[in-house]
Amino acid sequence: MSRTSPHTHHQRGEVSRRGLLKTAGGLTAALALGAGAAASTAGAAPATFTHPGMLHNWGDINRAKVRVAAGDDPWLSGWNRLTANSHSQSTWTPRPQATVIRGGTGENYGLLYNDIAAAYQNALRWQVAGTEANARCAADILNAWSSTLTTVTGNADRFLAAGIYGWQFANAAELMRGYSGFDLARFQRMMVEVFYPLNNQFLTGHNDACITNYWANWDLCNMASVMAIGILTDDGAKYDQAVTYFKSGAGNGSIAHAVPYLHTDSDGYALGQWQESGRDQGHTVMGMGQMGAICEMAWNQGDDLYSYDGRRFMKAAQYVAKYNLGSTVPFTTYTWGSGQNCAQQTQTVISSASRGQVRPVWAMLHYHYNRRLYLDDKYISQMCFSVAPEGGGGDYGSTSGGYDQLGFGTLMYAK
Structure with missing residues (x-):
């Protein structure tokens, strides 16, 4: 109902x-x-869900529409990045598959993440500029997949695919909600039958591994997918499942496990050490995007996870931004259990691997903490403006990492 x-x-x-x-x-x-x-x-969950109410609400869309039409920056610069992207062209042809494989032999998941980026970008162009051709293209992509896809599989990486592409797909669909050419009911069914079972299986069983074996991002993308599917289908139980896991889940994606240690730097800024900081910076910055998506979706449904537990996520984003801007940050030795038998692993220093990697995750965080809440977000702010205007899938390389976030935060969040 x-x-x-x-x-x-x-x-x-x-x-x-x-x-x-x-x-x-x-x-x-x-x-x-x-x-x-x-x-x-x-x-x-809210008795009535707000729509659109995932990464973008009507206010975000209307502001982008008005500002782009007026030729104002930074919105116009963000818009120009969007329209220059090959994925945002209304001529994009979808390549739906019955089975998507990530991990192991026969991998073809690149087809899915490219089509999702195209659906989202065409949907954005339609919302901001009212171009019918972009609406038709986005609807065609979503309809093609919902009439074709039955299985997401592969090795353990199938859970990453179900998580990342689950929340992203749902976000593209949310923007097309109400468009006459889009079969929302069939798309909702695909999300519930193909993506949600894997999301739920991972969050409840963690692929039969030690609870600390999987990095924070594995939990986060699956939490984001469960939340997005809950909003898309007006399912309060699924939405609550994601919020509850964020606050108290057993795995590394819940807030206290994703940000295990708190620090204060010499300038008095509160910092939070991210769970993947000793691994590499690419996945650490990815985490800012995955947790950011969860917080933004919840915010648009009236729940403030951004400030939960003393704004623990903001402290983590400040920490990650400061280190990736080239400054030093404190690091507490991180120890965890791995594999199926919880064999102990230890990281004694922060990893400099892929330090400074650019991903379009910072505008969402800066414009929330600084412009909605008027907080001093020094490092997040510096990072935000150093990578602006943000692009999206197709602007950051051809491998999956460039598609882990939908992007275009400058266009959609600048205030």
Whole structure:
């Protein structure tokens, strides 16, 4: 049963107020049922989901529309990056597959991530400029895949594919919601039947490995997919599953495990050591994008995960930005159990591998912490402007890392 609301633009104050009302309602219900119900009820999903309500709400879309039309920067520069990308052209031809393989023999998942980038970018062009050809192209890509794809498989990497491409696919679909040429119901069915089972299987079983074996990003992309599918299908239970895991999940993607140690630098800035910092910086910056997507989607549904646990995620983003800008950061030895028998592994220093790698993940974080909340986000801010204007899939190389984030944050988040 769909609980969608009409396309109304919720003012920010209204969203946070709804969050307060939601909590108040949960507490009232808990008092009626007994104290034990408080934990599950207070954090419940919104009674009515906001649409569009994933990476972009109506306010974001309208601002980009007005600013680009007026020729204002930095929006115009962001728009020019979008329109110059080969994936955003309305002539893009989808290449849907019945089976997508990531990891092992017969890999073909590049077809999927290229088509998702094209669907998202064409959807953005339609939303911002109203171009019918882009809408038709995006709908054609989404429809082609929802009528064809039945299986995502491969070695353990199949869980990465189900997670990353799950939340991204759902975001493209959310932008096309309400377009007459898009078969939303069939797409929703594909997300629930093909992507969600793998997302859920990973978060609950971790591929039968030691709970700390998989890096934070594995949990994060699957959490993001569960949340996005929950929003796309108006499924409160799935949305709650993702929020609950963010706050208290057993694996490395939950906030306390993803940011295991807190530090303060000599200038007094609070920093949070990221779980993958001793591994390499490419995956660490990827984590900023995956956790950022979860926080932004939740924000657009009235939940503030960005500030959860003393703004722990902001501290991590400051840490990652500072190190990747070339400065030194403190590092506490990180020890974890690996494999199936939890064999102990240790990292004693931060990794300089792929240090400074550019990924389009910073605008979302800067414009949230600095322009919505008016906080001093020194390092995030410097990183944001050093990589602006942000592009998207196709602008950062042809391998999967260049497609781990949808991008175009300058266009969609600048305030």
